[in-house]
Amino acid sequence: MSAWHYVDTSSLxxxxxxxxxxxxxxxxxxxxxxxxxxxxxADREIEPGAYLDVTVKFGVVQVLHRTYDLFDPMDWSIDATAPLQKGDHTLGVVVRIPPTVAHTRCVVQIRGYTVNDEEMASLDVRLDFT
Structure with a gap:
């Protein structure tokens, strides 16, 4: 198994x-x-107020559940500006991995929602720190 992979769980x-x-x-x-x-x-414009619900689990133990404003640089490090226009985009994200991370497998579930609470995108990232 590779050290990481993702599964796009979004709907078409x-x-x-x-x-x-x-x-x-x-x-x-x-x-x-x-x-x-x-x-x-983006199949349509994504307006300010869009957000991500992020859950991090090591095994069955949930260690983080947090909501991030998609466009707020104080919330997290992303290079997207609001509104996100319809079309193709390349986005950069930086996340700090703690030095004391458990030597096990980790699942990061990311669920994105529009400002109107409609499903926007969804993916699971699996990391293997064993």
Missing amino acids: SDPIQIQSIVIAPDPPKPGSDLKATIVAR
């Missing part, structure tokens, strides 16, 4: 369709900044 009717994700470093390393480059297509 969701306004954001993920085309690819590339990360660095690959494989992810505890104590480092994980930089993800996401290529996606």
